[in-house]
Amino acid sequence: MKVEPLISVRDVEASSLFYQTLLGCESAHGGDEYEMLTHEGKLLLQLHCRNALEHPGMCASEIPVGNGVILWFRTDNFEESVSKVRKLDPEIVAEPHVNQNARQHEIWFRDPDGYLVVISDNIGDARD
Known part of the structure; x- marks a missing residue:
């Protein structure tokens, strides 16, 4: 799948x-x-x-776009990805930080349509 x-x-x-x-x-x-x-x-x-109009129900007007959806992307070069995010200047939801549970670096932001997007490195990449 x-x-x-x-x-x-x-x-x-x-x-x-x-x-x-x-x-x-x-x-x-x-x-x-x-x-x-x-x-x-x-x-x-x-x-x-x-x-x-070819896909009925794709965007119901009473439901906010992206409600409950997070687009999550992993990268092998977190700092470079953060630099790209900064150049695009989106709304930042969470500045770069370490997720202590996954021990990974993350940055959370919104795309031009308001979808929540996360860029992270790989689980375990953030060392103590």
Whole structure:
């Protein structure tokens, strides 16, 4: 089984550029209604225009976008990832810190559509 998350966004092209800059991934589709972002040839994230009507129930107006969803990405170079986050200047929810339970570094922030995003290194990477 594979996970292939798809999120609904206001501006597919802007969100694509945000995630390409943040994650170092590539566009594998492109366009203003749908995007496939890949990393090393593997699907990482799909973006779909919130206003496209072909998927009923994709974006119920009474539920906040991203409610209960966290997009979590692991990196082998946490400091470089934090630098990319800072350049994109999103709303920071939690500054870089060590999660003592997982012993990993994390930064929590919001993407342009308000989705909660976490970048972390690998479990156990943060030593005492």
